[in-house]
Amino acid sequence: AQRVTQPEKLLSVFKGAPVELKCNYSYSGSPELFWYVQYSRQRLQLLLRHISRESIKGFTADLNKGETSFHLKKPFAQEEDSAMYYCALNPTGFQKLVFGTGTRLLVSP
Amino acid sequence: EAGVTQSPTHLIKTRGQQATLRCSPISGHTSVYWYQQALGLGLQFLLWYDEGEERNRGNFPPRFSGRQFPNYSSELNVNALELEDSALYLCASREGGYTEAFFGQGTRLTVV
Numbered sequence: 321a322q323r324v325t326q327p328e329k330l331l332s333v334f335k336g337a338p339v340e341l342k343c344n345y346s347y348s349g350s351p352e353l354f355w356y357v358q359y360s361r362q363r364l365q366l367l368l369r370h371i372s373r374e375s376i377k378g379f380t381a382d383l384n385k386g387e388t389s390f391h392l393k394k395p396f397a398q399e400e401d402s403a404m405y406y407c408a409l410n411p412t413g414f415q416k417l418v419f420g421t422g423t424r425l426l427v428s429p
Numbered sequence: 430e431a432g433v434t435q436s437p438t439h440l441i442k443t444r445g446q447q448a449t450l451r452c453s454p455i456s457g458h459t460s461v462y463w464y465q466q467a468l469g470l471g472l473q474f475l476l477w478y479d480e481g482e483e484r485n486r487g488n489f490p491p492r493f494s495g496r497q498f499p500n501y502s503s504e505l506n507v508n509a510l511e512l513e514d515s516a517l518y519l520c521a522s523r524e525g526g527y528t529e530a531f532f533g534q535g536t537r538l539t540v541v
Binding site for chain 2: 415416417419
């Protein structure tokens with residue numbers, strides 16, 4: 321079965337501090353992985369996907385197949401990064417997104 | 430271009446009743462997904478429709494059902510409502526394949 325685990329429900333950091341939101345997955349094949357973000361009073365939206373290997377709003381995520389992880393990182397957190405972050409997996413051939421339970425990031429001034 | 434729209438925004442029903450939730454995908458998107466976001470449980474996959482057909486469903490009882498219309502809009506029906514069905518129901522649409530999924534603002538269903 322496909323599963324996404326986000327071990328932290330809440331991550332609280334100060335502005336300017338590094339951030340790492342953890343995501344581990346279980347899937348036997350080669351998944352496609354995403355990070356979605358939900359800012360306060362806004363709808364869920366895509367932040368980044370592993371195949372694009374891009375940096376969005378200073379965030380990056382590297383797929384580590386050996387550790388089955390897809391952690392989201394940002395070197396210097398900003399207050400506007402405060403939001404709910406969801407890691408999601410798209411199993412090959414299923415075209416559905418399996419989400420983790422989410423991590424709330426709180427960046428304090 | 431309009432995003433994914435869901436109606437109603439809020440819905441209050443009594444236990445045992447039926448609820449109908451609606452979703453209009455982005456123009457050109459043929460796939461519609463339904464998710465349940467219950468408190469503390471994250472997003473649970475409910476149903477996936479593509480080209481009018483149900484392609485996959487999550488681990489939910491049969492009283493959760495739906496359909497997709499020829500214009501690709503979709504309806505989620507929940508029969509015999511239970512208190513634990515209270516949640517935010519999100520609809521997402523995709524153009525196909527492994528493209529980005531765009532989410533609606535959700536319907537907040539409260540069962541009393």
